[in-house]
Amino acid sequence: MTTTAETAQATxxxxxTVPPKAPLSTARAQGRIDPTYYWMVVPVLALFAFxxxxxxxxxxxxxxxxxxGYGDWKFIGLSNYxxxxxxPAVLQSYIFTFVFALATTVVVNVVALAxxxxxxxxxxxRTGIRTVFFIPMVxxxxxxxxxxxxxxxxxxxxxxxxxxxxPLATSILANENLAWIAIVxxxxxxxxxxxxxxxxxxxxxxxxxxxxxADLDGAGSFRQFLSLTxxxxxxxxxxxxxxxxxGFLGTYEIIVGLTGGGPGMATQSVAMRIFSGFTGGxxxxxxxxxxxxxxxxxxxSVIQLRLIQRRGVSL
Amino acid sequence: xxxxxxxxxxxRTAPAAGRSRRSGREGYKINWWLTALMLVASLTVLLPLYxxxxxxxxxxxxxxxxxxxxxxxxMNWENFAAAYVATNFPRAFLSTAFVTVFSVLGSLVCSSLxxxxxxxxxxxxxxxxxxxxxxxAMFIPFPVIILPLIKQTALLGLDNPGGVVxxxxxxxxxxxxxxxxxxVRSIPAELEESARMDGATTWQVFRKIxxxxxxxxxxxxxxxxxxxxxxxxxxxxxxxxDPALQTLPVVQMLFQGEFNTNYSLAFAxxxxxxxxxxxxxxxxxxxxxxxxxxGAVK
Numbered sequence: 001m002t003t004t005a006e007t008a009q010a011t012x013x014x015x016x017t018v019p020p021k022a023p024l025s026t027a028r029a030q031g032r033i034d035p036t037y038y039w040m041v042v043p044v045l046a047l048f049a050f051x052x053x054x055x056x057x058x059x060x061x062x063x064x065x066x067x068x069g070y071g072d073w074k075f076i077g078l079s080n081y082x083x084x085x086x087x088p089a090v091l092q093s094y095i096f097t098f099v100f101a102l103a104t105t106v107v108v109n110v111v112a113l114a115x116x117x118x119x120x121x122x123x124x125x126r127t128g129i130r131t132v133f134f135i136p137m138v139x140x141x142x143x144x145x146x147x148x149x150x151x152x153x154x155x156x157x158x159x160x161x162x163x164x165x166x167p168l169a170t171s172i173l174a175n176e177n178l179a180w181i182a183i184v185x186x187x188x189x190x191x192x193x194x195x196x197x198x199x200x201x202x203x204x205x206x207x208x209x210x211x212x213x214a215d216l217d218g219a220g221s222f223r224q225f226l227s228l229t230x231x232x233x234x235x236x237x238x239x240x241x242x243x244x245x246x247g248f249l250g251t252y253e254i255i256v257g258l259t260g261g262g263p264g265m266a267t268q269s270v271a272m273r274i275f276s277g278f279t280g281g282x283x284x285x286x287x288x289x290x291x292x293x294x295x296x297x298x299x300x301s302v303i304q305l306r307l308i309q310r311r312g313v314s315l
Numbered sequence: 316x317x318x319x320x321x322x323x324x325x326x327r328t329a330p331a332a333g334r335s336r337r338s339g340r341e342g343y344k345i346n347w348w349l350t351a352l353m354l355v356a357s358l359t360v361l362l363p364l365y366x367x368x369x370x371x372x373x374x375x376x377x378x379x380x381x382x383x384x385x386x387x388x389x390m391n392w393e394n395f396a397a398a399y400v401a402t403n404f405p406r407a408f409l410s411t412a413f414v415t416v417f418s419v420l421g422s423l424v425c426s427s428l429x430x431x432x433x434x435x436x437x438x439x440x441x442x443x444x445x446x447x448x449x450x451x452a453m454f455i456p457f458p459v460i461i462l463p464l465i466k467q468t469a470l471l472g473l474d475n476p477g478g479v480v481x482x483x484x485x486x487x488x489x490x491x492x493x494x495x496x497x498x499v500r501s502i503p504a505e506l507e508e509s510a511r512m513d514g515a516t517t518w519q520v521f522r523k524i525x526x527x528x529x530x531x532x533x534x535x536x537x538x539x540x541x542x543x544x545x546x547x548x549x550x551x552x553x554x555x556x557d558p559a560l561q562t563l564p565v566v567q568m569l570f571q572g573e574f575n576t577n578y579s580l581a582f583a584x585x586x587x588x589x590x591x592x593x594x595x596x597x598x599x600x601x602x603x604x605x606x607x608x609x610g611a612v613k
Contacts, residue, residue, distance in 0.1 A: 033436065036517035040432035041445055044425050044488065051485050052452055055463035062463070115356070123350040131600045132357040135364070138596040138603075140546035140564045143585045146571075147367050150578065155366075155382045189359070197604075201611040250456055253548045256568070274458040275553070283462060290459045297456050 056294075059287045069283035080288035089265060090273065090289060094296075097269045100180055101248035104187050108248075109240055111188055112195035117225070119196070120203045137193040145257020148186045149173065152258070176266040179259050183267060186254050191247070195240045202236030203229070242304050249297060367589070370582035371395070378578050394583035401573065402566050402584050403559075408591075411545060411562040414476045414483070418544035419537050421484035422491055426536060429488065430495030431525055435504075446492070453489045457549070465553055474556040482554070483544045491536045494610055498532045499525065534606040545592055563588045 063080055067073035084090050119130050136144065153171035160168040172178040206229065214224045230237075252271050255261060261268035270293050277286025366384060371394055373387040398404065429449070436442040468478045506528075507520050515523070526533075548564040555561055558569060567588055570581075596603055 033439065034517050037432040037436055037442070040428040040517075040521075041442065044429050045445055045448070047481075048449065048452070048485050048488060051464065051467070051482060052455070052460060055460040055467055056455055058463040058467070059459060118349060118353045118356070121349050122344060122346050123353055124345050124347070125350070127601070129350075129353050129357055130604070131597070132360050134600070134604060135360050135593070135596070138542055138546075138592040139589050140548065140567075140592075142546075142548045142564045143567055143588050144363070146567060146581070146585055147363055150370070150383065150582075151363065151366065155384065158380070158382045189363075197607055198611045201608055246456070250458060253564075256548075271456075271458040275461065278462055278465060278553070287462060290462070294456060294459045298454055301454055 060291055062284050063288035063291050065284050067284040068281045069278065073284070080285050081292070083285065084289055084292060092265065093268050093270050093273050096180065096267060097249055097251075097271075100184065100251070100269070101245050104184050104191070104248045104251075105241055105245045107184060107188050108191050108195050108244055109237065112192045112240065113199050113237075115192065115196045116199035116203055117229075119200060133196065134193045136190050139190075141190050141253040142257045144190060145186055145254045148182070148189075149258050152182050173259050174263055176263050179263060179267050183251070183255055183258055186258060187248065187251060190254065191244065195244060198236050198240050199233065202233035206232045238308055242301070245304075246297065246301070367582055367586055370578060371586045373579050373582075375577060375579055383578075391579065394579045395587065398580050398584040398587060401580060402570050404584075404587060406559065407561060407563045407566040410476055410560050414479050414547075414551070414562055415541060415544045417477075417480040418483035419540045421480060422487050422536055422540040423533055425484055426488055426491035427495050427499075427526060427529055427533070428521065430492045430499050431521055433492070434496050434499040446496070449489045449492055457486075461549075461553060468554055469556070474554055476551070476555060476560055476562070478554055479547075479550050479562075480544075482550055483540070483547070487536075487540060487543065491539075494536060495529065495532055498529060502528055531606075531609060534602070535610040538603055538606045539610065542592065 062073070064075060064077060065073040066076045066080075115133055119126065119133070123129065152173050157169050157171055160166075172182050210228055210232070211224060214228055219227065249269075250271050251269055252275070255267055255269055255272060259267045261272050270289070274286045274290045274293065277283045277289075280286070369386055370378065370383050372390040372392070373383075373394075374391045377387050377391075429445075433442045433446050464482070465474075468474055468482075471478075473481060502525065506524055510520050510524055546564060547562070548568070551562040552565045552568070555565070561569065567584060570584065573580075
């Protein structure tokens with residue numbers, strides 16, 4: 001870590017020439033510190049602890065009770081946790097959430113990398129095309145989902161009927177086995193630009209001499225992508241996968257806008273189930289669910305970090 | 316974009332006046348095939364937008380049972396007026412603007428202050444520990460704290476847009492501090508030392524020297540905070556108790572029931588909710604993208 005140069009600074013703090021007016025604030029050499037710095041950090045830290053850390057601890061506490069969200073409560077130990085492991089609905093929401101997050105992560109990264117490569121190549125009207133591709137980033141996910149909701153439930157079926165393709169002549173949002181595909185598509189639409197930006201930053205960090213050398217050695221563009229581009233931007237891919245996966249696990253708005261968790265409970269994510277604890281009278285039960293969710297996400301983060309360290313990718 | 320002007324003489328038999336063949340400049344050789352492909356791909360973004368505009372200009376009869384893809388003739392501009400009244404658009408707009416403005420200001424001030432104090436006292440355990448604490452909180456997924464948080468904010472009378480601002484600022488602090496800290500470190504300490512010699516306090520140093528120098532990062536953090544708070548649905552939906560104070564995305568949700576049969580009204584309303592960010596983005600796109608790119612390079 002770079003210890004900024006102040007420690008070495010100001011040791012012979014203009015000892016004789018300038019009468020030290022208020023150099024006490026900078027007299028770090030004597031181990032003194034200007035209390036102002038504490039005033040800059042402590043209030044924010046206190047608020048942060050109060051609004052972020054405290055609720056997390058309170059939640060863990062109530063997950064050990066039978067609190068319904070109102071009224072009396074008493075300690076019941078780990079029974080909430082035991083019940084969650086026996087609950088098929090919870091298991092289903094976990095399976096849906098993880099499969100969805102995995103699928104979305106793969107598709108988003110393929111699409112984003114393709115867009116980034118395209119935008120980085122020598123194309124005409126680059127600025128205009130780039131502007132268009134990043135539009136989804138600035139729109140509200142919920143409103144976008146409402147628009148797509150109409151497209152999936154009305155436009156697409158009518159089109160399919162005209163084309164005579166009956167399997168898709170009904171809304172895919174009403175189909176238990178297909179609804180999740182719609183959610184993946186809209187999430188990709190919404191999330192691809194963010195990943196594209198990270199890939200663009202990666203592609204621009206590759207010096208063009210590398211490609212010149214490859215050109216001279218007669219490597220084709222596909223070969224260049226596989227042997228040069230991909231290894232050189234691996235770190236950026238890792239960032240996208242980790243951030244993306246974590247984000248997609250918590251997908252909420254797009255599901256609300258498209259299916260509301262239906263049909264039945266086919267597209268209900270873990271986050272949605274947890275939120276339902278606020279009105280559903282199973283507050284403490286969903287808090288236990290939240291704690292388990294937290295432990296699982298933490299475990300995944302740790303595993304991902306381990307894998308990165310082993311691959312030796314420096315972030 | 317990548318105007319990496321390299322003028323290394325390449326050992327090739329026909330050096331084009333000593334300059335390398337690939338000077339990374341526009342106009343070297345436009346790849347038309349790829350341009351066409353990208354244009355087609357950009358339809359995936361443009362079509363849903365076109366569709367939203369077309370739907371917003373149709374009368375319910377024109378929508379009928381068709382695909383909704385045809386351009387309406389005549390266009391029905393009165394949908395916007397009707398949606399404006401039905402959703403009480405100005406009130407939702409003001410509420411959203413309030414949340415956004417204060418979230419952006421709060422994020423800029425709090426994150427930069429914290430980053431400055433931590434960066435300048437990196438060798439002190441308290442500050443280094445604070446940084447680790449802030450970063451470790453990034454691992455806590457939002458659903459884990461939301462239920463107790465809503466109870467807590469309701470108890471404190473923060474179940475209103477003001478409370479949402481609070482949480483937007485605190486929720487973004489970990490990431491924003493991370494963005495700022497590297498930037499603060501790159502500011503040479505000598506700049507401050509001379510100001511302190513002249514008797515400036517730490518506050519003055521921050522306000523007059525550091526904060527202005529952070530301008531590029533302020534832009535990045537500001538853009539993220541703006542988009543995050545303008546489009547946020549989860550926090551307002553969960554926290555704001557009074558429906559009259561709800562933000563634009565939540566208002567769209569609340570009116571779904573009423574829109575259910577009247578898609579013209581619904582789409583006019585969607586378009587009005589999208590328009591502000593879309594217009595700002597189109598006008599300032601070069602600036603927005605460079606700001607966001609800066610955040611990505613970190």
